[in-house]
Amino acid sequence: MIEAIVSFMPASLQRCLRPVWRDAEPELEEIRVRAERPLELRLASGSRFVGECGRFVRQQEAYRPTAFDCAAILELLTNHSAYSYEEELRLGYITIPGGHRVGLAGRAVLESGKLRLLRDVSSFNFRLAREVKGAAKPYLSSLLDPQARTVHHTLIVSPPQHGKTTFARDLIRMLSAGEWPDGDSRLAAYDRGLKVGVVDERSELAACVKGIPRFDLGPRTDVLDGCPKAEGMMMLIRSMSPQVLVADELGRPEDAAAVREAIHAGIRVIATAHGDDADDVRRRPALRELLSEGAFRRIVALRREPGRMLQATVWDEQGKVILAPPVGRSTGGVTPSAALREVERR
Numbered sequence: 001m002i003e004a005i006v007s008f009m010p011a012s013l014q015r016c017l018r019p020v021w022r023d024a025e026p027e028l029e030e031i032r033v034r035a036e037r038p039l040e041l042r043l044a045s046g047s048r049f050v051g052e053c054g055r056f057v058r059q060q061e062a063y064r065p066t067a068f069d070c071a072a073i074l075e076l077l078t079n080h081s082a083y084s085y086e087e088e089l090r091l092g093y094i095t096i097p098g099g100h101r102v103g104l105a106g107r108a109v110l111e112s113g114k115l116r117l118l119r120d121v122s123s124f125n126f127r128l129a130r131e132v133k134g135a136a137k138p139y140l141s142s143l144l145d146p147q148a149r150t151v152h153h154t155l156i157v158s159p160p161q162h163g164k165t166t167f168a169r170d171l172i173r174m175l176s177a178g179e180w181p182d183g184d185s186r187l188a189a190y191d192r193g194l195k196v197g198v199v200d201e202r203s204e205l206a207a208c209v210k211g212i213p214r215f216d217l218g219p220r221t222d223v224l225d226g227c228p229k230a231e232g233m234m235m236l237i238r239s240m241s242p243q244v245l246v247a248d249e250l251g252r253p254e255d256a257a258a259v260r261e262a263i264h265a266g267i268r269v270i271a272t273a274h275g276d277d278a279d280d281v282r283r284r285p286a287l288r289e290l291l292s293e294g295a296f297r298r299i300v301a302l303r304r305e306p307g308r309m310l311q312a313t314v315w316d317e318q319g320k321v322i323l324a325p326p327v328g329r330s331t332g333g334v335t336p337s338a339a340l341r342e343v344e345r346r
Helices: 002-006 011-027 067-077 082-091 137-143 164-177 185-189 229-240 253-264 278-282 285-292 336-345
Strands: 028-034 040-043 046-050 093-096 100-111 114-127 154-158 196-200 221-225 244-247 268-274 298-303 311-316 321-323
Touching: 002 011, 011 028, 011 040, 011 046, 011 067, 028 067, 067 114, 082 093, 082 114, 137 164, 137 298, 137 311, 137 321, 154 164, 154 278, 154 285, 164 196, 164 221, 164 244, 164 268, 164 298, 196 229, 221 229, 229 244, 229 253, 244 253, 253 268, 253 285, 278 285
Parallel strands: 154 268, 154 298, 196 221, 196 244, 244 268
Antiparallel strands: 028 040, 028 114, 040 046, 093 100, 100 114, 298 311, 311 321
């Protein structure tokens, strides 16, 4: 993992980070590089600053990346051709091998009042992607539809960095491999895995390199990498005859339309969306319409707190709790009453 990330940094930053990497890696979530501000590592247990000496230090002793450091990072991220990465610079992130996403901030360049790209990039957020096999296993039974021999239409919700992509990635792997829960007699009909199509618009779910997934998404999974979700879902339906379609981070009206088309074609849909809770997601017009139509038969709300395993609460489309974390633990930021209020509003 370290080489996939530090290879996009100049020698000055590599000297700071390599000595602390072994201790930091198990909890490491983000590397924050900001011009003339302290070099920061975001860990599951909190924030730490790194000095030029290659040790964790107090904020005032931390190494402060220079404008030259930031320019060098951007050159490496864009393979010395910022022009060829114009779309990524407009969107504000670049995905690097391994599925790691690098967020960008700097000076916005506008064209006809709309953002065209970023220049003078002075902040980089290296977000680490991790493959956690078994992350979704405790919740798989609640998402399956044994009578139809497939999975329910499922929406996975959480704030950023609370496990949406990790959960979806593991769910894809299990469905594709036919890795069903042990001891569940309802699943006797599942004698093999399902054909899964993944539209990986941001190259995070599969971390494809030259079209080949680097994460394990199972033996029956086909990935369309770097394609907009709405177009990609229709393309996979026509070309790969999936039984399940997966898309990350729904939000645009055209995404919702593509979900409807897939459902009407008899294909099960799994999607993720940013949100603190189910009520938060319903404030987004495209998702509000899908939820009010009952398009998703399962809503999974995730929450990961420091020092605890990922926790999820699962509801059906009527607001009934299907599965909840143990009493006293996180409920994913969503309450049964919130889900039921939406049912009452319909």
